[in-house]
Amino acid sequence: MYYNINPYVWKVIIDMKHNKPQTAGRPRSIDREKLLDIAETIVAQHGVAGLTMDALARAANITKGGVQYCFGNKEGLIKAMIMRWSDHFDAEVAQAAGGNTDALAHVRAHIKVTREADVQDESRFAAMLAGLIPNSDQLADTRAWYARQLQGLDFSTEQGRNARLAFIANEGAFLLRSFNFFDLSPQEWQAVFGDIERLLEPPD
Numbered sequence: 179m180y181y182n183i184n185p186y187v188w189k190v191i192i193d194m195k196h197n198k199p200q201t202a203g204r205p206r207s208i209d210r211e212k213l214l215d216i217a218e219t220i221v222a223q224h225g226v227a228g229l230t231m232d233a234l235a236r237a238a239n240i241t242k243g244g245v246q247y248c249f250g251n252k253e254g255l256i257k258a259m260i261m262r263w264s265d266h267f268d269a270e271v272a273q274a275a276g277g278n279t280d281a282l283a284h285v286r287a288h289i290k291v292t293r294e295a296d297v298q299d300e301s302r303f304a305a306m307l308a309g310l311i312p313n314s315d316q317l318a319d320t321r322a323w324y325a326r327q328l329q330g331l332d333f334s335t336e337q338g339r340n341a342r343l344a345f346i347a348n349e350g351a352f353l354l355r356s357f358n359f360f361d362l363s364p365q366e367w368q369a370v371f372g373d374i375e376r377l378l379e380p381p382d
Contacts, residue, residue, distance in 0.1 A: 226309045281330030293371040304356035344377035
């Protein structure tokens with residue numbers, strides 16, 4: 179039943195079972211969160227193209243098999259990075275909403291967190307997401323995530339439609355700012371997000 183296991187992964191499993199270090203002087207256990215931290219550093223310094231299984235293994239001082247054991251392949255690694263970023267973003271939105279579970283409050287908090295986010299962190303996330311979009315599984319996951327952001331809005335009302343428009347405008351601004359497609363100052367971007375937030379005001 180083990181015939182199809184990647185030989186690198188099989189070696190890591192055996193080494194871990196016998197508490198055997200993979201290479202002299204190298205750590206015995208693999209900290210998945212630490213690997214994700216290192217992977218983010220590599221993306222920040224060299225872009226998504228520079229993030230390879232070999233590069234991460236060298237930076238973390240473990241075997242390539244250890245990286246494969248945690249993530250499978252580069253696609254799995256990037257997906258894990260995106261999932262961690264999304265979970266962190268969702269937690270910040272929940273905190274910004276202050277316990278208010280109303281759909282409009284959620285959109286308002288979502289825009290607030292985006293507005294206050296670190297631009298470099300946004301750029302790394304956008305680059306990773308763009309690198310996985312051709313993958314149908316990731317596209318489905320991303321669509322499901324976006325659908326959840328608008329859940330509960332009543333699009334039969336003007337306020338609900340304005341909230342949807344504000345959300346879409348916010349995501350467009352996020353991508354444009356992340357990829358530096360618009361040469362706007364930080365103050366100008368803040369003004370843009372302020373205009374977007376005003377779409378959430380109750381209609382007259």
